[in-house]
Amino acid sequence: DTGVSxxxxxxxxxRGQNVTxxxxxxxxxxxxxxxxxxxxxxPEFLTYFQNEAQLEKSRLLSDRFSAERPKGSxxxxxxxxTEQGDSAMYLCASSLVRPSGANVLTFGAGSRLTVx
Amino acid sequence: GIQVExxxxxxxxxxxANSTLRCNFSDSVNNLQWFHQNPWGQLINLFYIPSGTxxxxxxxxxxxxxxxxxxxxxxxxxxxxxxxxxxxxxxxSEKLVFGKGTKLxxxx
Numbered sequence: 740d741t742g743v744s745x746x747x748x749x750x751x752x753x754r755g756q757n758v759t760x761x762x763x764x765x766x767x768x769x770x771x772x773x774x775x776x777x778x779x780x781x782p783e784f785l786t787y788f789q790n791e792a793q794l795e796k797s798r799l800l801s802d803r804f805s806a807e808r809p810k811g812s813x814x815x816x817x818x819x820x821t822e823q824g825d826s827a828m829y830l831c832a833s834s835l836v837r838p839s840g841a842n843v844l845t846f847g848a849g850s851r852l853t854v855x
Numbered sequence: 856g857i858q859v860e861x862x863x864x865x866x867x868x869x870x871x872a873n874s875t876l877r878c879n880f881s882d883s884v885n886n887l888q889w890f891h892q893n894p895w896g897q898l899i900n901l902f903y904i905p906s907g908t909x910x911x912x913x914x915x916x917x918x919x920x921x922x923x924x925x926x927x928x929x930x931x932x933x934x935x936x937x938x939x940x941x942x943x944x945x946x947x948s949e950k951l952v953f954g955k956g957t958k959l960x961x962x963x
Contacts, residue, residue, distance in 0.1 A: 843888065844900060849898075851896070
């Protein structure tokens, strides 16, 4: 296993179009997270899954955003009707959480979205 | 929500120099992580350090949870240390709240 994979690495789209990002976590990890990072800022939490259940969503995740993890493995993040303000790096991370254990996140290389 | 402040925002070093990066947080935490984001955007976890001191090669980190700060030490810096260093703490439930980072540039 080579880590967390994200696809595509770069996406340029026109305002109003829909885009979808895919994340393949480390196979034995049970948690998967989506974060968004804009220029000069730290990553901001969007949502996370425990296996296939989406357990928390940030207020940043407007109705135009939807995330799924259908079989508890890979996840997709879809943005509908993109706006210029959606331009950012979308980061996926995974972790293996055990009772009384540390929750150490491993990040993917990110998917950079540019909305024209 | 919890606030995370990192200092300095920018740091320029000559290769071989040592540096200390600071992370202050506004509330008690049971988890603190340091990350390095390389110039290509990849975030690498450096330390999981809720308290105490850890060392990994030329890097070490100390968290004083009772005083709500953590320090990252980089010794004998190399050009490959360049990038942005983030600290992150829990922001309620399972999400991490990141600081704005310290941008480190190491010149040859």
